[in-house]
Amino acid sequence: MSLENFIAGLPKAELHVHHVGSASPRIVAELAARHEGTTAVPADPELLAEYFTFRDFDHFIEVYVSVVELVRDAEDVRMLTYGIAEDMARQNIRYAELTVTPYFTLLKGVADEAFVEALEDARHSAERDLGVMLRWCFDIPSEAGPAAGERTVRIAVDQAPDGLVSFGLGGPEVGWPRPLFKPFFDEARAAGLHSVPHAGETTGPQTVWDALRELGAERIGHGIRSVHDPRLLEHLAEHGIVLEVCPTSNLATGAVASLAEHPLPRLVEAGVPVTVNSDDPPMFGTDLNREYLVAARLLGLGAAGVGELAKAAVRGSFMGDADKSRLTAEMDAYMGEHTFVS
Numbered sequence: 002m003s004l005e006n007f008i009a010g011l012p013k014a015e016l017h018v019h020h021v022g023s024a025s026p027r028i029v030a031e032l033a034a035r036h037e038g039t040t041a042v043p044a045d046p047e048l049l050a051e052y053f054t055f056r057d058f059d060h061f062i063e064v065y066v067s068v069v070e071l072v073r074d075a076e077d078v079r080m081l082t083y084g085i086a087e088d089m090a091r092q093n094i095r096y097a098e099l100t101v102t103p104y105f106t107l108l109k110g111v112a113d114e115a116f117v118e119a120l121e122d123a124r125h126s127a128e129r130d131l132g133v134m135l136r137w138c139f140d141i142p143s144e145a146g147p148a149a150g151e152r153t154v155r156i157a158v159d160q161a162p163d164g165l166v167s168f169g170l171g172g173p174e175v176g177w178p179r180p181l182f183k184p185f186f187d188e189a190r191a192a193g194l195h196s197v198p199h200a201g202e203t204t205g206p207q208t209v210w211d212a213l214r215e216l217g218a219e220r221i222g223h224g225i226r227s228v229h230d231p232r233l234l235e236h237l238a239e240h241g242i243v244l245e246v247c248p249t250s251n252l253a254t255g256a257v258a259s260l261a262e263h264p265l266p267r268l269v270e271a272g273v274p275v276t277v278n279s280d281d282p283p284m285f286g287t288d289l290n291r292e293y294l295v296a297a298r299l300l301g302l303g304a305a306g307v308g309e310l311a312k313a314a315v316r317g318s319f320m321g322d323a324d325k326s327r328l329t330a331e332m333d334a335y336m337g338e339h340t341f342v343s
C-alpha cells in the first residue's frame with residue numbers, strides 16, 4: 002500500500018477549513034442551478050471544473066467571491082454545509098471545525114435564527130448519515146472592520162448554536178491589527194467560546210503575539226511566521242499553542258515562495274505543536290489527504306509519522322474527551338492494521 006492510500010483511508014480530523022472556501026465544483030453547480038438566471042456562475046459541472054482549476058491568487062478571490070454571492074438564503078447554507086460534509090466523508094474526515102463567516106450571508110438579509118438553524122440541521126444530518134462530526138468557528142472577516150466584529154459576536158453569543166465551539170478572525174492581516182478586534186473576542190470568550198484567530202500568515206511574529214495577548218488565542222490559524230522569533234517559538238512550545246498549518250494554501254497565496262522553503266520543518270524542530278489543514282481546499286486545488294502527503298514529504302514522514310500528525314489534530318481540537326478517545330482509538334486501530342506501510 003502506498004503512503005497516499007494509507008492517508009486516504011486514515012480517519013482524520015481537520016481544524017482549519019473554511020465553509021464557503023470548501024465549496025467544491027459539484028456543490029457550486031447545485032447552488033448555481035438554484036439561482037439560474039441571476040448568476041454568471043455556470044451550473045454545468047464540466048464548465049465549472051474548468052472555472053475552478055486553480056490558477057493564481059486573483060483567481061481564488063474571484064471564485065471565492067462568486068460562491069459567497071451564491072449563498073443567499075438558509076437553504077443555500079444547508080446545501081453547502083451538507084455538501085461539504087459529503088466531500089469530507091469521501092476523504093475519511095471524521096471531525097471538522099468549520100470556519101463559518103456569517104457576516105456576508107446575514108448582509109443578504111438571512112435572519113440570524115434561520116442561518117443558525119440551517120447550519121445545525123446540516124450538522125445533525127452529517128453526523129447521522131455520514132458519520133462526520135461538524136463543529137463551528139464563527140469568524141470575523143477583518144476587512145469588514147469592527148462592524149463585522151459586532152455582528153459576528155452578536156449571532157455567536159445570542160444564538161449560541163450547540164455546534165459552536167470557537168470564535169475566529171480571518172481576512173487580511175495587513176491594515177487590520179488583531180487588537181482592533183479585542184472587545185469582540187472578550188465577549189465571545191466570556192460566553193465560553195475558544196479563541197482561534199488567524200495570525201502570522203502574511204505578517205510577522207508581532208501579529209501572533211497580539212493574537213495571544215490581546216485575543217487570548219488558544220490555537221493560531223497559520224502562525225507560520227512565528228519562525229522568525231525564537232522567543233515566540235519557545236512560548237508556543239511551552240504553552241502547547243497549536244498552529245493550524247496549511248501548506249498548499251501558503252504556496253497559493255504567496256505566503257511562502259516555495260514548498261521547499263515552508264517553515265513547517267522548523268516549527269516541528271522547535272517543538273511547536275502543529276496540525277495539517279487544507280484552508281480553502283477546492284479553490285487551492287487540494288484536499289486534506291493531499292496536505293498530509295505534502296507534509297509527509299516536507300517532514301520526511303512515513304505512515305507512523307503521518308498517523309501521529311493526524312492524532313495531533315484530535316488532541317488540538319475542541320471535541321470532548323470521550324470523542325477524542327474514540328477517534329484516537331479508531332486511528333490507532335487503522336495504524337495497527339497498516340504497519341507494513343513504509
Ligand SMILES: [Zn+2]
Pocket residue numbers: 017019171199222280
Ligand atoms: Zn484560513
